[in-house]
Amino acid sequence: MRKLVQLGACLAIALGAISSASSAEYPAKPIEMIVAFAPGGGTDVAARSIARFMEKHLGSNARIAVINKPGAGGEIGWTALATAQPDGYTIGFINAPAINALVVENKAKFKMDDFQPIANLVYDPGILVVNKNSPYKTLKELIDAAKKAPNSVVIGTSGAAGSSEHIAILNLNRLADVKFNPAFFGGTAPVRQAILGNHIPSATMNLSEALQLVREGEIRILGIMDAERSSYMKDAPTFREQGVDLVAGATRGIAAPKGVPADIVAKLEDAVDKALNDPEYLEAARKAEIPLNFLKANEYKALLDKMTTDLEATWKVTPWR
Amino acid sequence: MIDALVSALPHVLAPANLFAVLLGTVAGLVVGALPGLTVTTGIAILIPLTFGLDPLFALGMMAGMYNGGSYGGAIPAILMRVPGTPASVATILDGYEMTKRGQAAYALQVAVVSGVIGSVLSAISLILFAPPLVKLSLLFGPAEFFWVAVLGLATVSSLLGEDLIKGLIAALIGLAIGTIGQDISTGVERFTFDLLPLADGLDIVVLLTGLFAIPPVMQMIEEALKVGMSGDLLKLRRQGSVLSKWREFMPIWLRSSVIGIVIGILPGAGGSMSCFLAYNDAKRISKNPESFGKGNPEGVAASEAGNGADNAASLIPALTLGIPGSGVAAVILGGLLVHGLRPGPQLFRDHPDVIYGFMLQMLLSAFLLALVGGLAATRIFGQALRLPRIMLAPIIMLFVAVGVYAVNNSMFDLYMLLGIGLVAYVLEKLDYPSAPIVLGVILGPLAESQLRLALTISGGNAVAIASSPISMILIALTLFVLVAPLWRAWQDSRKAATA
Numbered sequence: 039m040r041k042l043v044q045l046g047a048c049l050a051i052a053l054g055a056i057s058s059a060s061s062a063e064y065p066a067k068p069i070e071m072i073v074a075f076a077p078g079g080g081t082d083v084a085a086r087s088i089a090r091f092m093e094k095h096l097g098s099n100a101r102i103a104v105i106n107k108p109g110a111g112g113e114i115g116w117t118a119l120a121t122a123q124p125d126g127y128t129i130g131f132i133n134a135p136a137i138n139a140l141v142v143e144n145k146a147k148f149k150m151d152d153f154q155p156i157a158n159l160v161y162d163p164g165i166l167v168v169n170k171n172s173p174y175k176t177l178k179e180l181i182d183a184a185k186k187a188p189n190s191v192v193i194g195t196s197g198a199a200g201s202s203e204h205i206a207i208l209n210l211n212r213l214a215d216v217k218f219n220p221a222f223f224g225g226t227a228p229v230r231q232a233i234l235g236n237h238i239p240s241a242t243m244n245l246s247e248a249l250q251l252v253r254e255g256e257i258r259i260l261g262i263m264d265a266e267r268s269s270y271m272k273d274a275p276t277f278r279e280q281g282v283d284l285v286a287g288a289t290r291g292i293a294a295p296k297g298v299p300a301d302i303v304a305k306l307e308d309a310v311d312k313a314l315n316d317p318e319y320l321e322a323a324r325k326a327e328i329p330l331n332f333l334k335a336n337e338y339k340a341l342l343d344k345m346t347t348d349l350e351a352t353w354k355v356t357p358w359r
Numbered sequence: 360m361i362d363a364l365v366s367a368l369p370h371v372l373a374p375a376n377l378f379a380v381l382l383g384t385v386a387g388l389v390v391g392a393l394p395g396l397t398v399t400t401g402i403a404i405l406i407p408l409t410f411g412l413d414p415l416f417a418l419g420m421m422a423g424m425y426n427g428g429s430y431g432g433a434i435p436a437i438l439m440r441v442p443g444t445p446a447s448v449a450t451i452l453d454g455y456e457m458t459k460r461g462q463a464a465y466a467l468q469v470a471v472v473s474g475v476i477g478s479v480l481s482a483i484s485l486i487l488f489a490p491p492l493v494k495l496s497l498l499f500g501p502a503e504f505f506w507v508a509v510l511g512l513a514t515v516s517s518l519l520g521e522d523l524i525k526g527l528i529a530a531l532i533g534l535a536i537g538t539i540g541q542d543i544s545t546g547v548e549r550f551t552f553d554l555l556p557l558a559d560g561l562d563i564v565v566l567l568t569g570l571f572a573i574p575p576v577m578q579m580i581e582e583a584l585k586v587g588m589s590g591d592l593l594k595l596r597r598q599g600s601v602l603s604k605w606r607e608f609m610p611i612w613l614r615s616s617v618i619g620i621v622i623g624i625l626p627g628a629g630g631s632m633s634c635f636l637a638y639n640d641a642k643r644i645s646k647n648p649e650s651f652g653k654g655n656p657e658g659v660a661a662s663e664a665g666n667g668a669d670n671a672a673s674l675i676p677a678l679t680l681g682i683p684g685s686g687v688a689a690v691i692l693g694g695l696l697v698h699g700l701r702p703g704p705q706l707f708r709d710h711p712d713v714i715y716g717f718m719l720q721m722l723l724s725a726f727l728l729a730l731v732g733g734l735a736a737t738r739i740f741g742q743a744l745r746l747p748r749i750m751l752a753p754i755i756m757l758f759v760a761v762g763v764y765a766v767n768n769s770m771f772d773l774y775m776l777l778g779i780g781l782v783a784y785v786l787e788k789l790d791y792p793s794a795p796i797v798l799g800v801i802l803g804p805l806a807e808s809q810l811r812l813a814l815t816i817s818g819g820n821a822v823a824i825a826s827s828p829i830s831m832i833l834i835a836l837t838l839f840v841l842v843a844p845l846w847r848a849w850q851d852s853r854k855a856a857t858a
Contacts, residue, residue, distance in 0.1 A: 076767075077403040078690035086407040087697070107768050110541070110558035114769075117555070192816050198543035221501075221815045222543045224808065227626040227689065230682045237500030238816055250681060250701040322410045325699030359546040 064126055064302050068101040071292075072122075072130030074115025076108040084290055085131050087322065088159065091313035096305065111198065112136060113146055120148035124297030129156065129306065134289045135202045135345040142349040143200065143359055150346055154298050155338040157310040158291035161331035162244040163264035164206050165274070166193070167257045169236045177260045177280045180240060181214050188217035194233060194241035196226045200358045203242045205349070206263060206286035208356045214282050233257060244288055245271065246329050263287060270327060289331070291338055307335050363711035364486070364719065370415050370712055371719045379416045380720050383423020384727045390424065391431020392443045392740060394568055394762035398428030402690045406697060414698040415716050421691050422720040423727065425670050426478050428687075429630065430732050433470040433663055434740045438463060439755050441572040445563050446630025446666045448797055449638040451571050453651060453658030460654050469601045471732045473612060473660040477667025478725035480616040481623065485671040485678075486718045492672075493679045496624045501812035502824040506833035507625070508806035511632065511798065513840045514639040518794045521649075529791045533799020536561055537807075544811055556771040563631070563800070565763055565772045566779060570796060572759045573780025574787045579752040601656070608660050611641050615661045619668025624676055626684050630669045635798055637665025643840075652792075671721045678702055678714065 071089055075081045082104070089102040096102075107115035115130065116137055122128035132153065140146040166177065174180040184191040195203040199222060207220045221238060223229040226247060233241040234256055245268055251257045252271065259274040263286040267276055277284040292310060294303065313319055314332050323330055333341060352358075370376060390401040401424050409417030432444030437454035450470060457466035484492065499507075512530075519526025539550045540560030551557040601608060615637035622633040641661035642651040651658045673684030674691065681702035683689035692702065698713075700706060706714050746754065763776045783793060810824075817823035825834060 077400040078686065078693070080693075082403055083406055083690075083693045086403065087410070090407050090410075105768055108559075109767060109769075110555050113558070114555055114767075190818050198541065199546035219815060221812050223812065224543045225626075227682050227684075230680070231497065231626055231676075232500055232812075234680060234682070235497035235500055237502075247681075250703050250705075254703045254705065256680070256703075318411060322697045326696040327701075 063098065064305060065096060065098065065100045067127060068103050069126070070122075070128045071102050071104050072115050072119045072128065073104055073106050074108060074112035074119075074131065074133075075106070077106050079108075081131050081133060081290055082106060084160065084328070087319070088310070088313055091316045091319045092306075092309045094316070095309045095312035100309075111140070111201075113140055116140075117147050119293065120152040120295055122295045124154070124295040126294065126298050126302035126306070129292055129294045131290060132293045134291070134342055135205070135286075135349060136288070138342065138346045138349050139200055139202065139205060139358070142346065142353050143357070150342060152296050153293040153342075154296050154303060155335050155342060156292045156294055156303060156306045157335060158289055158331060158333035158338040158341065159310065159314065160290040160329055161287055162246050162289070162329045163262050163268065163285075163287035164203060165243055165245050165248055165262050166210075166240060166260045166277075167233060167243060167248055167252075168240050168260060169233055170256055170258060171236060172239065172258070174240070174260065175258075177275075177277065177282065180260060181216050181282075184216040184218050189219050191218055191240070192221045192238050193218045194221045194223055194229045194238040196223055196229045196243065198222055198224060202286065202288055205352060205358055206242060206284065208358055209286065209352060210277075210282065210284055212352075212356055213284055246327055249327055268329075270329070289341070291333070303335055360486075360715075363707075363715045367712045367716040367719060371419075371716045371723065373415075375413070376415045376419050376716075376720070377723075379419030380423045380724050381727055381731070383420035383425075384427035384724050384731050385423075386420070387424035387427025387429075388431040388434075388732060391428035391447075392434045394435060394441050394443055394564070394572070394759055396762065396765060397444055397564070397686075398424055399686045399690050401428060402687065402694065406690070406694045409694065410697060414700065414713050415720070417694060417698065418713070418717040419720045419724075421694055422717060423724040425687055425691070426474075426667070426721065426724040426728050427731070429478070429666050429670055430471055430474040430663070430728055433474065433659075433666075434467065435758075436571075437466045437470060437659070438740060439572070439751075440575045441755060441759055442567045444630070445567055446634050446669065447662075448567055448571065448631055449634040449662035449794070450659055450666070452638065452662070452794055453653070453655050454662075455575070456652065456654035457656065457659070462654065462656075465601070465656065466659055468733065469608075469656045469659045470663045471729060472601050473608070473615075473663040474667040474732070475725050475729045476612045477616045477619055477664035478670055478728065479722060480613075481620050481668040481671035482718065482722040482725055484620050485675055485721065486715070489675045489679055492620075492624055492675050496626075496676050496682075496684075497680075498827070498829050499625055500827075501809045501816060502827065503829045503833065504625070505806055505809040505813055505824065506830050506837070508802045508809060510833055510837045510840065511636060511802045512806065513837045514636060514643070515795050515798050515802075516841070516844070518635075518639060518642075518798065519792065522790060525789075525791045526795050529786070529793070530795035530799045533796035534803040535799075536566070536796070537800045537803030543808065544815075554771070556767075556769060556775075560804070561775065561779075561800070562766060562772060564766050565775050566800060567631075567797065568759055568763055569776045569779025570783045570793045572755065573776070574784040576752045576755050576759075577780070577784045579748045582748065601660075608657070610644075611657055611661050612664045614640055614644070615664035616668040619665040620672040622665075623669035623672030623684050626676065626682050630666050630685060631797070632801055633665040633669040634662040635665075635794075635801070637661045652794075667725070671718070674721070678706060679704065 073082050073085045085104050093100045093102050107118050119130035141150050168174050197203040229241050232238045261277040263284045390396045432447030433450045435441040435443045436447040436450045440455040442448045454466045515530050541548050541558045618637045619633040638661045642648050673688040676682040676684050677688040677692050683692050813824045
């Protein structure tokens with residue numbers, strides 16, 4: 039028995055030595071990239087696309103394997119990421135503010151501090167849209183209608199209770215002192231169908247999902263939930279311009295478990311930066327109109343921290359669950 | 360449109376692009392035939408690899424994979440009672456029974472021909488009628504979807520089997536399973552026992568595989584222990600040709616294809632609903648409804664034609680409005696976007712070569728499927744059945760376990776698979792049918808969520824839910840489905856009385 043313990047100790051020391059030596063020639067083996075959503079979803083396609091270019095720019099024959107761990111609105115995959123070995127061989131995509139919301143409502147087994155942010159890739163602001171035949175031409179008209187008949191004007195959302203879109207509607211209710219009634223469609227396709235078929239008076243979406251429908255004149259944007267107008271859609275006004283200071287959107291970024299050596303974080307951060315600037319990737323992203331928004335590890339961390347603080351404030355006033 | 364088709368044709372027939380369609384069809388067959396690996400996954404992996412390629416090469420592979428995968432799912436469904444994809448579940452009901460009777464080759468032939476006919480009709484409707492069909496689909500809001508689900512539940516009556524009570528209990532089990540998971544409107548977790556993997560409800564692939572694939576494996580082991588090895592029940596030589604009986608199959612092919620196309624256009628319903636509704640319809644109009652579920656080739660034909668017809672039709676709202684009619688259509692939409700092809704009328708205006716080319720590729724891949732699926736794949740996969748049962752059982756078990764694990768990379772799913780399999784085995788021993796369980800699981804949550812949405816939108820006004828013309832038509836159809844058998848029974852009894 040004692041021999042076994044000794045052997046174990048030797049092995050542990052030897053393994054420790056290997057892992058400390060390995061950050062110099064990182065990556066020495068395939069890197070797992072956890073995606074907390076099913077294959078074919080927006081996050082999955084983003085992950086598989088960037089993984090190819092990160093491999094190229096990490097060098098030394100780097101391999102990245104995308105592993106889908108879907109379920110519970112991302113919670114299963116993010117728990118797996120938070121509890122993985124912090125050796126740099128497990129990274130994953132996280133989606134703020136959905137992930138922060140789970141932490142703030144104290145549902146998740148992880149805290150935001152359990153993650154080491156590496157880089158943000160995408161920022162997609164939220165928007166409020168109406169059908170082309172809608173009587174509401176401006177945000178003010180819709181808000182006035184909701185003020186006249188509280189709880190009767192419906193806003194369709196693709197999310198579930200507690201999703202970032204739902205939280206945006208709660209914030210809108212608070213900031214504009216109205217009562218819009220959220221209808222949860224549970225997916226992007228059904229809510230699009232409902233707004234195009236004029237079955238609901240208004241809906242929330244992310245800007246990138248709506249660009250083409252707006253250009254075709256099928257739907258109108260009443261407001262973008264962002265500090266400034268979007269370069270993709272210059273004539274769409276922001277909420278802020280219309281007197282409601284609502285800023286909400288969805289991000290996609292890469293994180294690792296807390297405790298990954300700083301030089302590995304730097305390598306990964308650099309690989310994302312280079313991948314995002316790879317001409318072949320840029321061309322595909324431009325064609326697909328992906329709202330790229332690269333943030334380095336420390337900037338990304340600041341954004342995540344701000345989202346958590348904001349959500350904590352919202353949770354105190356209007357809990358979403 | 361004719362001009363666009365003519366000018367797209369040379370691009371489609373370019374050797375490289377032809378090869379892409381062929382490659383996609385073969386890959387789709389393999390992906391579809393492996394449980395757990397779905398066409399959605401296959402195309403998702405494909406997209407990043409197509410970045411630098413010619414759009415028609417990339418789209419050709421996707422078109423091939425879509426049609427190939429939808430038939431691929433039928434192969435293990437017929438041979439081993441393993442649903443290769445959720446959309447092949449209804450094929451099991453008669454297909455596996457035919458295999459047990461030694462008609463595996465005929466069942467596969469019926470499946471491939473029916474699948475091809477469904478896919479071809481669907482592709483033609485995509486090419487010819489996309490704009491008017493999309494207007495029709497927009498008439499469906501939450502209230503109308505609720506009535507579609509109710510209609511589907513009403514047709515369950517034709518699946519109940521001989522023992523009405525047992526069939527109804529099975530349907531209720533399905534409805535109960537459908538309530539598991541987080542309620543999206545309130546966030547309340549129902550019957551999840553604080554288990555995170557249950558928050559989204561039971562995974563449909565895990566459930567279907569457990570329900571259908573595990574009981575026959577146990578049966579095989581049981582029989583092998585009883586009588587020792589006996590395995591060559593299954594002959595693969597020629598067993599008649601479905602083409603020579605085309606007159607009998609034609610009404611089923613047409614009706615099932617129309618059902619598949621309509622369900623395909625509606626988002627959120629998906630292939631498993633198309634195949635079941637087509638199957639129920641074929642059984643309802645059949646002169647011998649009692650022969651369904653016992654190896655009637657018409658059951659296989661209806662399910663596969665419905666399944667095949669779902670494919671191209673689900674692309675209609677995807678291409679014209681950006682609303683994917685199915686999970687696969689959603690991924691294909693992603694694939695179009697990375698090539699700068701944005702859905703909408705301008706897609707047809709600005710890139711007619713590509714978009715009409717893609718539609719032609721959907722048609723082409725349906726024909727290639729007849730070749731690849733009918734000739735090669737059927738023969739190759741059929742060989743698996745030559746194995747003695749005592750060996751086949753553990754091989755199927757391994758095949759199913761790997762497939763189910765691959766869906767979510769989760770051990771929990773494997774435990775669920777075994778648990779569901781055991782329960783399903785007991786239920787089968789007690790003669791409870793599995794099909795009503797599946798329909799309950801698929802339609803129950805749809806009916807619930809759409810009813811709540813409809814009531815939220817109408818401000819709690821229940822009358823408003825039944826006020827649109829489409830709702831009224833659906834309600835009338837539901838009543839018809841429910842009342843027609845009673846009417847028939849009453850007439851029969853009157854005839855019997857006067858005779």
